[in-house]
Amino acid sequence: MPVDTEGLAQKYRAATLDVLSKKLLITNLCGTEQQQDLTEPPNCGGFGRIRHFRRATSNGWPANPLPIDPACARLGIPPQDEIRAQVFQNAACNWRCWYCFVPFNLLSANPTHSAWLTPAELVQRFISEPDYPHMLDLSGGQPELVPEWVCWMMEEIDRIKLRGRVYLWSDDNLSCDYFWRYLSEEQQHFVATYPFYGRVVCIKGYDEESFQFNTSADRSWFKRQFELLGRLVRSGMDLYAYVTLTAATSHNVQDAMKRFVEQLQTIDENLPLRTVPLEIREFTPVLSRMNDVRREALRLQWRAVEAWNKELDDRFPSSLKSLPITQIQMGRPTFA
Numbered sequence: 001m002p003v004d005t006e007g008l009a010q011k012y013r014a015a016t017l018d019v020l021s022k023k024l025l026i027t028n029l030c031g032t033e034q035q036q037d038l039t040e041p042p043n044c045g046g047f048g049r050i051r052h053f054r055r056a057t058s059n060g061w062p063a064n065p066l067p068i069d070p071a072c073a074r075l076g077i078p079p080q081d082e083i084r085a086q087v088f089q090n091a092a093c094n095w096r097c098w099y100c101f102v103p104f105n106l107l108s109a110n111p112t113h114s115a116w117l118t119p120a121e122l123v124q125r126f127i128s129e130p131d132y133p134h135m136l137d138l139s140g141g142q143p144e145l146v147p148e149w150v151c152w153m154m155e156e157i158d159r160i161k162l163r164g165r166v167y168l169w170s171d172d173n174l175s176c177d178y179f180w181r182y183l184s185e186e187q188q189h190f191v192a193t194y195p196f197y198g199r200v201v202c203i204k205g206y207d208e209e210s211f212q213f214n215t216s217a218d219r220s221w222f223k224r225q226f227e228l229l230g231r232l233v234r235s236g237m238d239l240y241a242y243v244t245l246t247a248a249t250s251h252n253v254q255d256a257m258k259r260f261v262e263q264l265q266t267i268d269e270n271l272p273l274r275t276v277p278l279e280i281r282e283f284t285p286v287l288s289r290m291n292d293v294r295r296e297a298l299r300l301q302w303r304a305v306e307a308w309n310k311e312l313d314d315r316f317p318s319s320l321k322s323l324p325i326t327q328i329q330m331g332r333p334t335f336a
Contacts, residue, residue, distance in 0.1 A: 002218040005094055009145055009176045012092035015109035017146045023116040024149055025109055027089040027141070032113055033103040036284045044125035047117065048088050051137060055081045061279045061305060065325045066240050070198040071135050071167040073326045084133040085169065086126050090141040090149065094175050095215045097204060098294055099246060101283040107141060119152040123160065138170040147179045151187050154194050168197045172232075173204065174225040175217070179232070192235040201229055202278070203243040206260040206304060210247035213297070230267045233330060240325065241275040245304035246297040253300075257307035261315065268330040272312060273321065277305050 016025035029035050030046035040050045055063050068083045091114040093100075093107040106113055126132055136153065143149055150170050157166055179188065191197065203225055205211035211222035232239055243260075247253075264271040280301060282290070312321060320328070 002212070003094070003096055003216050005175055005217050005221055008094035009142075009178070012094055012109055012142075013145045013178065016090055016092045017148065018116065019148065021116075022118050022152060024119075024146055025091040025114045026117045026122065027091045027106050027114050029089075029113075032106060033285050034101065034106065034283075037101065043129055044086070044088075044122075047115070047122070048086055048125065048129075050133070051085050051087045053083050053085060057279055060302075062277055062309070064276055064278070066200055066242070066276055067135070067137070067167075067169045067198060069324050069326050070238065070240065071169065073324075074167050074196050074198070075134060075165075079324070083135060085135040085137040086129070086133050087137040087139050088122055089139050090143050090146060092145055093140055093142040093173070094145065095142070095173060095204070095217050097215050097244075098289050099214070099244070099280045099286055101285060102141070103285040119149070119156045120159075123153065123156045123162075127160075127162070134165060135167045135169060138168070140171060142173050142175060143170050144172045144176055144178055147183050147191075148187075150197070151183060151191050154191065154197065157196075164196060166196065168194070170197075170199050172199055172201045174201050174228045175221070177228060177231075188235065192237040198238045198240060199232070200240045200242055201225075201232065203229070203241060203275075205247065206243065206245060206253075206308075207247075207256040209249075210245070210256075213248045214244055214246055226263055226267065233267055233271065236331075239274070239330075241271070242278040243275055243308075244278050244280055245301040245308065246280050246294075247300055247304065248293050248297060250300045250303045253304050254307050254310075257304065257311055261308075261311040265315075270320075270328050270330050273316060273323075273328040274325055274330065276325075277308055279305075 026047050028046040029042040029049055038049055042049050053068055055068055057064055071083055072079050092109045157163055204214045208219040208222045212219040261272050
């Protein structure tokens with residue numbers, strides 16, 4: 001049976017958010033399986049970690065400018081090939097992607113490895129760290145189960161007069177519509193127009209079959225991801241996308257990729273140029289989930305990225321593809 005996307009979203013939202021006390025359930029990484037993959041020990045009392053975002057990927061895979069270029073552009077610093085970020089993870093997700101770098105026991109509102117913290121406490125832990133980075137990454141889990149988190153963090157950053165000195169970044173797997181369901185129109189506008197914020201969504205596959213294979217969710221949610229993505233683009237938010245290209249088979253991958261890119265372009269003509277293929281690798285929590293089909297999927301993602309590159313070559317001039325991702329405009333055509 002597929003995972004109950006909407007049922008789990010409601011369950012985990014209730015288990016990880018206390019609106020009245022303005023508290024969120026945040027993962028404590030100390031002693032977890034995920035800690036084995038960290039390049040630096042957990043910080044912020046165990047509730048945070050430093051992540052090094054790097055532009056370089058495996059030889060032959062497209063470079064990853066996220067969130068390096070958006071952060072540098074907004075903070076007014078020269079482009080770099082690596083950036084440090086302070087990461088906090090909310091303690092739940094309503095999907096179970098087999099390649100997720102987070103152990104599944106940290107995605108179920110597990111009280112053994114989490115605690116209730118306010119945005120003020122999170123920001124205070126962040127700025128109390130020596131040589132803290134100028135980027136905050138709200139990750140998970142699925143941060144959009146509790147969309148108040150992004151809004152509250154912005155308010156706290158402004159309250160202590162850090163606006164313009166900290167770039168805020170958040171993840172969204174497009175598994176719920178809670179941004180519109182639970183935030184007021186005023187809050188939605190505040191988040192969408194906040195000048196030092198960017199969001200990356202992750203599209204879990206390039207067709208219904210690969211989506212279901214990756215997430216264990218009902219395949220109908222592949223289409224639903226595009227509906228939610230379209231609403232976010234229309235909000236005016238500074239938005240970017242990842243796509244994961246693992247699949248159980250590469251049968252008809254060229255045709256499937258053509259349809260996938262066309263679906264992106266029905267939202268915005270230039271959206272494919274703000275979309276980055278995310279190479280899937282084996283982190284420690286993934287090892288116990290591997291089987292022959294999933295090992296083959298790691299190999300087949302290379303065929304899929306070749307098809308992706310061809311579609312972009314066929315659809316966009318090199319002058320546009322060579323622009324920094326932050327200069328790819330959406331909402332109006334930039335080429336004939």
